[in-house]
Amino acid sequence: MSKFPGLRLFVVSVIVSFGGSFHFGYQLVITNPSQSAFLAFLNSSFASNYGSTLDVTKAETIWSVIVAILFVGAIVGSLSLELVGEKLGRKRGMYLSFTITTIAVAASMVSFFINSFELYSVSRVLTGYSLGLSLGLIALYLNESSPKECRGFVSMMVGVMVQFGTVIGSILAMPSIFGTTNDWWHIYLVECIIVLFVLLALPFMPESPGYLMLCGDETAARKSILFFRCYKPDEVDAVLHEIKENLKQNAKALSVFQVWNQRQTRKGTIVGMAISLSMAFSGIAVINAYAVEILKESGLSLSAASIGNIILSAVSLLAIVMSSFTVDRYGRRPLILISNWAILLLNVTIVSLMYCFNKFHYSWIGYTLVAIISLFIIFFAIGPGPLCYFITAEMVGQSAKAAAQSWASFTQMSSRALVLAIYLPIANQIGQAFAYLSLFIAPTAIGLIFLYFNMPETKNKNHNEVLEAVTNLPSVSKILRPKSAAVEPHDFVASNDFSCAVEKF
Template sequence: MDSPSPTSALLGRPDFKGGYKTPGIEQFTRVPKIEPQSTSPPLKLILIAIAVCMGGSFHFGFQLVITNPTQAVFIKFVNQCHYDHYAVLLEKESLDTLWSTIVALLFVGALIGSFVLRYTAEKLGRKNGLYLSFSLGQISIAMAVISSWVFSYELYIVSRIILGISITMSLGLSAIYLAEISPKSCRGKVGLVTGSVIQVGTVFGSIIAMPNVFGTEAAWPLIYITEFGLMLASFLCLPFLPESPSLLLSRGDEWAARRAIQFFHCCDEMTALKVIAEMKDDSSHSEKPLGMIEVLQDPKLRKRTFVGMVVAFSMAFSGIAVINGFAVEILQTTGLSQMQASVANVGFTIISLLAVYVAAKVVETHGRRSLLLSTNTAILATNIVMAILMQLFNMTKWQVVGWLLILDIAVFTLFFSIGPGPLCYFVSTELLPQKARSAAQGWTAAVQMAARAFLLMAYLPLKNSTNNAAAYAILFVLPVAGSIAFMYYQLPETKNRTPTEVDEETRHLPQLCGQPIEKPSRIDDIDEELIY
């Protein structure tokens, strides 16, 4: 006689409490409920998340800010290279346009990366995809260093495009990987590591790129050499990590999936079997991974994907792209010296990092929906104040306005780092089932990177044709307001929810036509008689 499978043995145990009332044949078709778990992830899982993110999201934050305090150095490098190659020195307006384009090309590359993300995640797998993205990153960083030696800003441009591809792939793959290796009860805190490490990257980058560190004409290649070493360290950690359990299960390798769950969750075999049973139930209708076009052909998945795209859009158009890229210049135009503006820029990144601690406390207690709505509303208010202060300085030239602007940017940074900053990287993975995650993450990354590329290319020319205040108001007030309105009516709560439970949450969202708002309920709380 054949021995029963481990899953059948587990479900058939008389002492196993699977959430049903009486034993019988039905017990073999029901998914056992997993007992509530701690919302604190295992230390091993946190260290894994940090190691993965130090090769991806860290470099996103790092690249966002290194061209900010060193802008004058890089612009001079570009102009000297242009003169050596073409015997022509560029005028300031042309040079500003060229430089803003070079800065934005990082996100053009990132946009390209978003469209290969889905293919990489499904064909190579999450872990092998990270190998590829980290390798591309190291190649591009080496090219940036070489460009300084051969005096070629054209090579530097190519390096930024390739680095953008690498960064988007790393961001998307790490977000999917971390969501799939984490227990549902602490998925938010693990996902928060992505945003946290981005802030670590901005702090480190803003310090290392200061004029009195490596932000000089002779030393700026050391910025990239340091970055290369950090990415190499993360690359060397990957061989010690298993593949995503969800991906292994979708490929039919249940034994490897169980071993991976035991490794990541720090649990025993019986607990791992319960997790696998729940994963099978949630993905029973999700055999084949969907492509980026296919995910838009299913009405329900298209709607969820679009919600994730709007969350990413609100993050990009919050103003953070310009604060990261041009904060030093903005502060200098309100009366501060370059050193004062550079120190203030470091202060903003430190506030971002400290705010992550607050975010870790509130992300599980308040939920994704309420946190995104409240922080985006606060960001809208700070953006309005920021535009007013810029215009006030244009009219009065009062020195105190520059210091008030520092305070307002600090408040903006705090709310951004608690809400849209970290949440936009994993909300879409919680909204959709496993078959659609990589495609949805690709669309989310595409929206974010396209928006950042547009903003960085448009801001300086728009500022030069109007002024700082008008440019900031045009780009960062109405888009945030529209995003808040959309999320209020369309964004369900995803905290600790499976895709099935997110469906239930969606049915209780506020309606535009005056329908009553029902209190959201959890499937776990419905009487089992109604379910079974």
């Protein structure tokens, strides 16, 4: 079997990712280089509606909440993933989420013309809801439609499109293009056109074979497999047999609460949530949302900081495209562990550079910071960045995929919302360096340790093989045990301290 998808599956993965993950990346950064324009809009709208102006501190506090409120909607969208994904299906669920995205983006444009920051805030919540829902649905759709030999490559398209969205958003939101007081609504016009194109293309794609088999429609599932994979009849039969065996072990779709009742699904869900949590608290949320401000605070001009932000987004896109070709070669576990270790070291370096600039004001520190953050983004893009969008679905059975992915998305969105809501107020009180230190060093270190002992390899594995990989994970007692000591099977299972600790949840 090829490690690369056929043309049809590749095109489908690009189109559906354009409908959801592209917009997620786009929304992450458009408020960054154009922040001055949005603050002017906020002040103008507040003065017009309430007859008073905001001082700088209040305006920045309100704005940080408006930025973070995107993820409040995304939290709700994540929690509704299991309901929508199982009741409507993956494809019809995407119809719903993309339609809501269109309505929300249109509301953002209308808020400009009626000068209402309240409507803009509502549009952010709606946008967040649609993105939280669509990210999970796309991950499920691609995971269930891809052969396991190239599942990682196809699923990485979600992450690739997130980063492509950050590049396009960073460019269009620059003050020299659309990031001005009079033109920022064009940013949303571009987004609206893209999502309408995806909605027009969606009718030509079938439902995922995994969901069709879950509904008992084997004929439609067979057609779906032939559409995505161009298999021979006997190969299609083998795929259907594997799906049936998986469904026998996981006969009924589990709700977001039922995944906690079974040890296997609970463990996979917790590990998926841990990956999302370590991703959100790696510092990437702040870099996406406030990179321009961070670079300005480190000595760069607004134009230089905006260009630096584009460079960071472009580096991220290049890195994640390259990682698409390595994820099915080197596996998920080594990419996560190596990248998280590098991110931890780079975060310490970022804090040190921020502190040195505050103390000595050397002009070269800002440019050095761009280089270090570029390295940070490279390691983020080959590890937790793209993998967090689909790794959870690989660690659980068919019946638990939607619910487990829902919890992983919920963790990511709630963590991002928390980080973005508290970062600016903390930075204003204790400075950028200490705010970054207090929020992102310890969580990255703890996440690295937890994942080392609990994350199995899922590359080219079906559900039963993933469960077997879990039993071979390292543990503290195994590491400390003398090599000559014999290990009985029951002792091995009992010795997996960290795994057992999680399984007692």
